[in-house]
Amino acid sequence: DGGITQSPKYLFRKEGQNVTLSCEQNLNHDAMYWYRQDPGQGLRLIYYSQIVNDFQKGDIAEGYSVSREKKESFPLTVTSAQKNPTAFYLCASSISWTGDNEQFFGPGTRLTVL
Amino acid sequence: AQTVTQSQPEMSVQEAETVTLSCTYDTSESDYYLFWYKQPPSRQMILVIRQEAYKQQNATENRFSVNFQKAAKSFSLKISDSQLGDAAMYFCAYRSRGGAQKLVFGQGTRLTINP
Numbered sequence: 001d002g003g004i005t006q007s008p009k010y011l012f013r014k015e016g017q018n019v020t021l022s023c024e025q026n027l028n029h030d031a032m033y034w035y036r037q038d039p040g041q042g043l044r045l046i047y048y049s050q051i052v053n054d055f056q057k058g059d060i061a062e063g064y065s066v067s068r069e070k071k072e073s074f075p076l077t078v079t080s081a082q083k084n085p086t087a088f089y090l091c092a093s094s095i096s097w098t099g100d101n102e103q104f105f106g107p108g109t110r111l112t113v114l
Numbered sequence: 115a116q117t118v119t120q121s122q123p124e125m126s127v128q129e130a131e132t133v134t135l136s137c138t139y140d141t142s143e144s145d146y147y148l149f150w151y152k153q154p155p156s157r158q159m160i161l162v163i164r165q166e167a168y169k170q171q172n173a174t175e176n177r178f179s180v181n182f183q184k185a186a187k188s189f190s191l192k193i194s195d196s197q198l199g200d201a202a203m204y205f206c207a208y209r210s211r212g213g214a215q216k217l218v219f220g221q222g223t224r225l226t227i228n229p
Contacts, residue, residue, distance in 0.1 A: 041222070
């Protein structure tokens with residue numbers, strides 16, 4: 001089955017700790033994205049990657065970091081510098097970063113800072 | 115920067131009836147895409163329907179249709195013959211036609227279906 005997987009589904013972290021959220025896709029998509037969703041708000045773009053070994057900041061990149069060493073993987077690290085990290089995180093991918101291509105979403109990770 | 119506004123935080127409709135969800139957006143661009151996404155309780159984002167701004171004809175997907183008013187920057191979603199499975203959060207989203215595929219989302223509308 002082709003698709004996007006995110007793990008874990010639920011993640012708990014103590015304040016001051018870094019944590020890494022996993023996103024893997026087997027759709028052979030070039031572009032990948034990370035969004036954050038807070039209650040009562042829509043999704044906001046954190047980072048995106050157009051191709052392997054390249055990534056760009058989105059609208060709310062402060063306190064986050066990413067890497068794109070493999071085409072199928074785009075992990076997101078929530079650092080201790082992120083002031084309010086409790087949220088629902090969604091990963092997405094598309095065939096390419098331009099053009100008329102649909103973004104497909106993963107099932108999400110719920111991060112709670114204790 | 116583009117913005118998307120959904121002014122109805124919650125809506126409800128009787129099963130089998132029709133409901134319309136509102137969305138307005140602000141942009142200086144002339145060519146772009148608009149989308150409606152559904153997020154059921156599982157929280158999986160599902161694309162419901164899309165509209166290309168250069169097309170005057172309103173998009174339709176089975177029971178889902180849009181009313182795209184480019185001059186008014188309005189993009190409403192009509193759901194006909196509402197079903198219990200339509201209960202979800204609905205998000206309106208904007209994407210520029212050129213450049214990177216950055217989606218800009220509205221705040222969402224929670225739709226409840228009453229049996």
